[in-house]
Amino acid sequence: xxxxxxxxxxxxxxxxxxxxxxxxxxxxxxxxxxxxxxxxxxxxxxxxxxxxxxxxxxxxxxxxxxxxxxxxxxxxxxxxxxxxxxxxxxxxxxxxxxxxxxxxxxxxxxxxxxxxxxxxxxxxxxxxxxxxxxxxxxxxxxxxxxxxxxxxxxxxxxxxxxxxxxxxxxxxxxxxxxxxxxxxxxxxxxxxxxxxxxxxxxxxxxxxxxxxxxxxxxxxxxxxxxxxxxxxxxxxxxxxxxxxxxxxxxxxxxxxxxxxxxxxxxxxxxxxxxxxxxxxxxxxxxxxxxxxxxxxxxxxxxxxxxxxxxxxxxxxxxxxxxxxxxxxxxxxxxxxxxxxxxxxxxxxxxxxxxxxxxxxxxxxxxxxxxxxxxxxxxxxxxxxxxxxxx
Numbered sequence: 001x002x003x004x005x006x007x008x009x010x011x012x013x014x015x016x017x018x019x020x021x022x023x024x025x026x027x028x029x030x031x032x033x034x035x036x037x038x039x040x041x042x043x044x045x046x047x048x049x050x051x052x053x054x055x056x057x058x059x060x061x062x063x064x065x066x067x068x069x070x071x072x073x074x075x076x077x078x079x080x081x082x083x084x085x086x087x088x089x090x091x092x093x094x095x096x097x098x099x100x101x102x103x104x105x106x107x108x109x110x111x112x113x114x115x116x117x118x119x120x121x122x123x124x125x126x127x128x129x130x131x132x133x134x135x136x137x138x139x140x141x142x143x144x145x146x147x148x149x150x151x152x153x154x155x156x157x158x159x160x161x162x163x164x165x166x167x168x169x170x171x172x173x174x175x176x177x178x179x180x181x182x183x184x185x186x187x188x189x190x191x192x193x194x195x196x197x198x199x200x201x202x203x204x205x206x207x208x209x210x211x212x213x214x215x216x217x218x219x220x221x222x223x224x225x226x227x228x229x230x231x232x233x234x235x236x237x238x239x240x241x242x243x244x245x246x247x248x249x250x251x252x253x254x255x256x257x258x259x260x261x262x263x264x265x266x267x268x269x270x271x272x273x274x275x276x277x278x279x280x281x282x283x284x285x286x287x288x289x290x291x292x293x294x295x296x297x298x299x300x301x302x303x304x305x306x307x308x309x310x311x312x313x314x315x316x317x318x319x320x321x322x323x324x325x326x327x328x329x330x331x332x333x334x335x336x337x338x339x340x341x342x343x344x345x346x347x348x349x350x351x352x353x354x355x356x357x358x359x360x361x362x363x364x365x366x367x368x369x370x371x372x373x374x375x376x377x378x379x380x381x382x383x384x385x386x387x388x389x390x
Contacts, residue, residue, distance in 0.1 A: 006319045007054040008089040014324030017058025019098030039347045041082035058093040062100045080128040091134040111172045118176035122183040136190045137173040141221040170224040192244035192288040195273045197252040199266045211255035244288025270307035278316045289324035293340045298361035305365045
């Protein structure tokens with residue numbers, strides 16, 4: 001089985017690019033705190049040594065749109081130039097939890113201003129690249145709606161308004177995609193959201209329907225974007241272009257309880273969840289985020305890749321696996337060092353330290369997928385991916 005070759009590399013690197021404001025009022029900027037903005041070319045080049053030439057990265061809206069009606073691209077153009085110089089294909093996140101100060105996310109102005117920004121970004125990308133552009137309009141609509149609209153964890157720190165926020169984010173995403181297509185009809189769109197499994201505690205069987213409702217909510221944003229739900233938002237099948245599934249250890253849990261462990265009989269294999277998502281939509285699909293901290297990194301990648309091969313052997317044309325985050329970074333809430341990437345949080349004389357066990361496991365997984373490493377005689381831009389189980 002061969003993948004369709006949607007991306008330059010099957011294994012990808014995701015640069016954490018959150019820019020949201022915390023309850024304290026402090027704004028995060030993970031690109032700046034990891035110095036990725038100052039070392040973009042070096043970071044891309046170092047990833048190329050691991051045969052990673054496709055990445056997820058961020059355009060920081062709050063730095064570019066300062067509310068004056070003019071855009072300031074000095075934070076972004078050097079990143080575009082780095083991508084061109086290194087031959088790196090980038091999926092650009094337009095909204096990764098954060099937006100400009102003073103803009104009310106609940107208003108119609110938010111939709112129009114985001115669409116205007118998206119169009120301006122598309123023009124800037126087009127000026128600096130001849131490649132087909134890839135955009136992730138709004139990252140993790142479902143998680144953002146829950147975190148920012150239901151439980152007050154993310155901005156705008158609301159409670160009981162999660163579905164309302166989800167609708168507003170979908171409306172904004174659709175407007176942005178139309179604005180981008182007016183600039184560049186070649187544009188492709190990636191829609192990233194967690195895939196989850198929610199089960200009920202056998203001691204509380206009356207919660208079964210509520211648990212299932214939470215599980216099925218994972219599909220609401222995608223359904224709205226493709227127009228099968230809430231068609232008044234303007235969703236269309238072509239707008240649900242590429243599905244990015246995000247999967248971490250805590251994506252399965254007991255309703256109002258603890259996360260499921262992998263030895264729990266209610267724990268669903270990742271391969272089954274990939275099959276469910278692809279069967280539901282029939283769209284190009286890839287694992288857009290996956291990772292874990294500390295010494296568990298190699299084993300987690302081994303599990304994800306094994307499940308990916310099972311899904312591919314069952315007919316899921318998986319387009320890639322993105323290690324996310326690819327850089328270690330400081331935690332959102334406590335500034336602790338999250339040791340969760342392939343590369344270190346801060347470069348040293350232009351180069352980052354590497355987590356050797358994860359690099360070794362990545363090399364092993366590339367062999368199992370039939371992907372040759374840099375230095376081999378195969379063109380890595382068009383890998384043949386052999387689906388096989390371990």
